[in-house]
Amino acid sequence: MDPKKPTAPWDRRLGAGEERKIFDHLPNHLYFVKNEKLQLISANRAFLDRCGYSEVEEIIGLTDRELFPLELAEKYRQDDLRVLESGQPLNGIIELFPNRIGDPEWFITDKIPLRDDHGAIIGLCGVVRSYERTRIELQPYLDLRGVVEYLKQHFAEPISMKDLASKLGISTRQLERRFRATFNTSPRQYTLKLRILKACELLAGTSMSVTEIALATGFYDHSAFSRRFRSTMNMTPADYRRRNSRYRRALKRPLQPEADSEDPRH
Template structure:
């Protein structure tokens, strides 16, 4: 208890001495695989890092400042991001490890885990939000732990169109459910369920570049029906499969 008090006192003392509360901005500029931003109560960008500016196709960060997601991203992605921001600003909702597929200006898809949380003043009132979005890198096959889950990963990649359960993946890896969850987090920074979703939607995004119907793609990617596929796709990508297809084609 005493240690916690000292820690809190040290934080308060240092916080009172810091001249620039945005001191971390240059640090985030040095992280090419992390998007960082602060927004005000109206959802307008106040601080961003260079990675976000580059992902938005801008030469410098100034082009983003003072704008909302709705003004930066093309419809319907902008509205989706704006609604997500509003939920944080209005209701104080925490967004933690939200698996998202982003479509960048060059139309290349990129997977990331997003975090957003409200910023509060000294009285607890919400005055803005902060967020980071971290790219999901390819798994390191040289990681000594990788071989322990390799069979489960292979099962996901080969059988994603079939119903897959966590106990089934654990048996394949000769692990308990708790063990396989721990190893997936250590190696991929994903849960097994997120890995299944990611694999299915990666396949779906490739198929959407072709001419197959959305219903056929849903079935091919392991979804019971068109509506279940659309709900999952929209929750992860921010747009419907049909809208994503249009965005891919430059619509």
């Protein structure tokens, strides 16, 4: 094994259940792990709460039949078997799942197989989230989808906030407020970020001059572009191009011994 790759030693040092902690901080997401016998092995706090348990140790070894109504448990089991037998993920399952008071409610479930070091399937894990809550959370983004697509396609052109607002049938002030509430930035700042993102792509992937890139991404001149680029990326366009060029060259050449690595002063 390559001594520079820390995966195996790191995995052995990782405490049991550490990798699931992220799911304890994702609101409205239920996470679970089952072994090849479809017994629960792990779950996040939201899953435990939904099933009426306080500690993960209490659900280890239980099956869906011991937690949910029979008709729902059988549906979950059939989906689990499909994942285990096919070895393929099963995503976007829209199904009934008990809500906090035990009544069936529509949820979206994603399941993937889990394999051992030899590639054998030894279980599966899944994430369950409320369909209605997901729809509600996505709705602000969906409402502004037309505006965002317009900005993506026309970011290099002068953009009128008044014209954008009229596309939604709202005032400019309403557009600004809704856009900021959804994306945590204004339409103008979002457009500037799109311009800088495209500029990064052109600096890294083309031989266009900085002035040509400035004009191609909607800036008036080299100076205005460089100021905005530096404030966003904390480096000049030329510095970004040099760093990216070194990175691309490093990807193309074979790995060298550590003593032959690039001068650390750079």
